[in-house]
Amino acid sequence: xxxxxxxxxxxxxxxxxxxxxxxxxxxxxxxCQDTKFGDYQTSALMAxxxxxxxxxxxxxxxxxxxxxxxxxCAKTDIAGAGFLNFxxxxxxxxxxxxxxxxxxxxxxxxxxxPKTVVIDFSSPNVAKPMHVGHIRSxxxxxxxxxxxxxxxxxxxxxxxxxxxxxxxxxxxxxWKTMLDKAALETDPIAELERIYKQLSADxxxxxxxxxxxxxxxxxxxxxxxxxxxxxxxxxxxxxxxFDTIYGRLGVKFDHVLGESxxxxxxxxxxxxxxxxxxxxxxxxxICVFSDGSVPQKEDPFLIQRDGEWNANPCLIQKSDGAANxxxxxxxxxxxxxxxxxxxxxxYVTDGRQQLHFRxxxxxxxxxxPEVKVQVEHVWFGxxxxxxxxxxxxxxxxxxxxxxxxxxxxxxxxxxxxxxxADLDEVTRKEIARVVGIGSVKYQDLMPNRQSDYVFSxxxxxxxxxxxxxxxxxxxxxxxxxxxxxxxxxxxxxPGATIHLKAADELALAKQLLNFGFVLEGLxxxxxxxxxxxxxxxxxxxxxxxxxxxxxLKAEEPERSSRLLLCEVTAKVLKQGLEVLGIETTEKx
RNA sequence: GCACUUGUAGCUCAACUGGAUAGAGCGUCUGACUACGGAUCAGAAGGUUCCAGGUUCAACUCCUGGCAGGUGCACCA
Numbered sequence: 001x002x003x004x005x006x007x008x009x010x011x012x013x014x015x016x017x018x019x020x021x022x023x024x025x026x027x028x029x030x031x032c033q034d035t036k037f038g039d040y041q042t043s044a045l046m047a048x049x050x051x052x053x054x055x056x057x058x059x060x061x062x063x064x065x066x067x068x069x070x071x072x073c074a075k076t077d078i079a080g081a082g083f084l085n086f087x088x089x090x091x092x093x094x095x096x097x098x099x100x101x102x103x104x105x106x107x108x109x110x111x112x113x114p115k116t117v118v119i120d121f122s123s124p125n126v127a128k129p130m131h132v133g134h135i136r137s138x139x140x141x142x143x144x145x146x147x148x149x150x151x152x153x154x155x156x157x158x159x160x161x162x163x164x165x166x167x168x169x170x171x172x173x174x175w176k177t178m179l180d181k182a183a184l185e186t187d188p189i190a191e192l193e194r195i196y197k198q199l200s201a202d203x204x205x206x207x208x209x210x211x212x213x214x215x216x217x218x219x220x221x222x223x224x225x226x227x228x229x230x231x232x233x234x235x236x237x238x239x240x241x242f243d244t245i246y247g248r249l250g251v252k253f254d255h256v257l258g259e260s261x262x263x264x265x266x267x268x269x270x271x272x273x274x275x276x277x278x279x280x281x282x283x284x285x286i287c288v289f290s291d292g293s294v295p296q297k298e299d300p301f302l303i304q305r306d307g308e309w310n311a312n313p314c315l316i317q318k319s320d321g322a323a324n325x326x327x328x329x330x331x332x333x334x335x336x337x338x339x340x341x342x343x344x345x346x347y348v349t350d351g352r353q354q355l356h357f358r359x360x361x362x363x364x365x366x367x368x369p370e371v372k373v374q375v376e377h378v379w380f381g382x383x384x385x386x387x388x389x390x391x392x393x394x395x396x397x398x399x400x401x402x403x404x405x406x407x408x409x410x411x412x413x414x415x416x417x418x419x420x421a422d423l424d425e426v427t428r429k430e431i432a433r434v435v436g437i438g439s440v441k442y443q444d445l446m447p448n449r450q451s452d453y454v455f456s457x458x459x460x461x462x463x464x465x466x467x468x469x470x471x472x473x474x475x476x477x478x479x480x481x482x483x484x485x486x487x488x489x490x491x492x493x494p495g496a497t498i499h500l501k502a503a504d505e506l507a508l509a510k511q512l513l514n515f516g517f518v519l520e521g522l523x524x525x526x527x528x529x530x531x532x533x534x535x536x537x538x539x540x541x542x543x544x545x546x547x548x549x550x551x552l553k554a555e556e557p558e559r560s561s562r563l564l565l566c567e568v569t570a571k572v573l574k575q576g577l578e579v580l581g582i583e584t585t586e587k588x
Numbered sequence: 589g590c591a592c593u594u595g596u597a598g599c600u601c602a603a604c605u606g607g608a609u610a611g612a613g614c615g616u617c618u619g620a621c622u623a624c625g626g627a628u629c630a631g632a633a634g635g636u637u638c639c640a641g642g643u644u645c646a647a648c649u650c651c652u653g654g655c656a657g658g659u660g661c662a663c664c665a
Contacts, residue, residue: 026605028605030604030605031604032608033603033604033607033608034608034609037608041607041608043605043606043607043608044605046606046607046645046646047605047606050644050645056645079608080607080608080645080646081607081608081645081646082645083607083608123665125665162665165664165665166664166665167664167665259665282662283662283663284663285662285663287662287663297590297591298591300591302590302591303589303590303591303661304589304590304591305589305590305661306589306590307589307590309590310590311662312590312591312661312662313662314662315662315663317663318662318663319663320663322663324663324664324665325664325665328665350659351592351593351658351659351660352659352660353660353665354591354592354593354659354660355591355592355660355661356660356665358592379593381593381594381658381659382658382659388657388658415627418627419627420627446601446602447600447601447602448601448602450593450594451593451594451601452594452658452659453600453601454600456600458614459600459613459614462613462614462627463627463628464613464614464627464628465600465612465613465614466601466602466612466613467613469627470613470627473625473627473628476625476627477624477625477627477628480624480625481624481625484624484625485624488624514604517604518604521604524605525604529602530604532602533602533603533604533612534604536602536612536613537612540612543628543629544629544630546624546628546629547628547629547630548629550624551624552624553624554624587625588625588627
């Protein structure tokens with residue numbers, strides 16, 4: 001067991017011995033912010049003391065009296081207002097590192113109670129190019145899936161693609177009247193986009209076109225064979241595009257169930273909500289109104305206008321009888337519950353949909369009060385251009401994801417050519433791919449997901465600072481040592497152990513032990529930026545070690561000890577980057 | 589108007605259940621150097637954490653009230 005976990009368990013037992021009625025789930029052991037205080041600390045005793053009007057230092061003393069950690073710690077002390085600090089024995093630290101070398105663990109423990117987690121992300125639209133708007137959902141969702149999986153949870157990723165809706169009326173009419181077959185052959189998505197834009201403009205100018213488009217939609221919805229065939233072909237063409245992009249990004253889905261998949265369920269969802277008295281008719285539409293169960297301020301079905309609270313209903317059926325977004329989401333929820341019995345469902349979308357999800361979740365709770373599933377909207381902010389407005393091309397169009405990835409690789413290739421002209425072209429291209437794609441991902445994951453960020457090629461590809469190239473470089477420097485070692489015939493001595501003496505060695509080692517805390521934090525709050533910050537710190541600590549502690553030039557047994565430390569650092573860096581969906585490269 | 593959200597160094601961003609002296613990069617200034625990969629490292633300067641109250645042993649973090657930006661608010665998803 002990891003020393004921090006063992007400490008935590010024993011601490012909780014000791015607290016129970018002193019305060020039998022205490023809730024010890026909040027009694028957690030964390031790494032010390034500043035290692036001068038110790039290696040691990042708990043600040044939970046102060047909170048417990050406060051709730052009981054006890055003297056916090058006295059409580060800490062009492063708990064310490066019941067706590068035997070002499071096999072793990074060289075020292076414990078009570079500091080400040082009632083912090084309990086733990087100083088790990090050097091041999092415990094060293095054995096833990098050695099355990100990682102031997103592949104027994106990588107500084108984290110799998111979840112004791114694995115959960116089934118459905119993650120809904122990316123959700124591109126059929127017949128439209130994937131653009132920057134899809135990047136955050138795709139990359140964030142993929143990273144969350146990777147982190148949950150690593151901790152042993154049963155993850156189901158589901159791409160809820162937009163394959164149904166009013167836009168197909170125009171697409172179908174366009175397909176029949178203005179399709180350029182040759183253009184469809186060379187670039188299907190561009191051609192679909194063209195006919196959609198053209199018809200959309202035509203419909204605005206010409207009522208009869210709009211009517212014709214509506215008729216096509218009605219035919220599709222009624223199951224017209226010709227229209228269904230065209231619709232299926234549009235989906236297939238789009239799926240090719242999605243597959244190409246996801247392939248480049250290294251993103252995989254367990255399921256791709258578009259909106260249309262839930263069509264057969266929509267009617268019964270509406271009926272059930274009506275029967276249960278949750279939804280009712282209003283202005284021809286079927287809506288869910290407030291049930292007054294929460295304070296007005298927190299009620300997603302109320303809104304204040306001119307000092308008065310007005311209804312802000314959630315529509316589940318339009319006055320024309322068609323279902324809408326909320327209905328599909330409810331049907332989707334129902335399907336997921338039936339099919340996978342998840343403990344948790346995560347929706348990764350942009351922040352503008354907060355109200356929508358609050359409403360959907362609220363309707364769901366009223367509809368299925370007995371279901372325990374945890375539903376969570378993990379939202380994110382916008383990607384902005386230099387001007388502080390949503391990121392667009394110079395001409396004002398949305399930036400296509402494929403173009404963006406191309407440019408990332410091209411720019412990265414330029415740098416590789418400058419810095420590593422000696423490598424052959426295939427290798428240089430491959431490095432450029434890893435660094436380019438990795439940089440786009442890292443820039444996206446590094447900021448707090450809820451804040452908007454400014455897209456910058458220069459920053460994301462910078463060789464210094466909290467960027468993918470910096471981390472990848474740190475990794476290649478480690479790999480380089482091992483290449484050099486092999487050239488010189490240097491190997492780790494059989495049975496070698498790790499002995500940490502230098503301050504930079506110790507600091508690096510302790511950071512390695514914290515990997516698990518970061519993973520758990522990431523999963524708890526769905527914030528991959530925790531991992532970014534951790535890896536950046538790790539790379540910085542490694543750089544200092546690298547500068548001040550010679551490895552190959554050291555005498556045995558120090559050389560083997562340091563080689564092992566390098567090896568574990570590389571493992572953690574690689575694993576951490578993998579959680580972010582970023583590949584590594586041996587050379588740069 | 590109401591809700592959500594953001595406001596931290598000149599700029600871009602961090603800050604782990606409320607926790608110990610608020611940290612990085614860029615930019616500015618200074619240093620290390622034929623280097624286990626310099627795509628590096630070390631150091632300096634730079635802060636009333638938007639403002640005003642409150643809770644607490646302890647507040648960037650929680651509460652109340654302002655100010656400023658972003659987003660959303662009935663038949664688009």
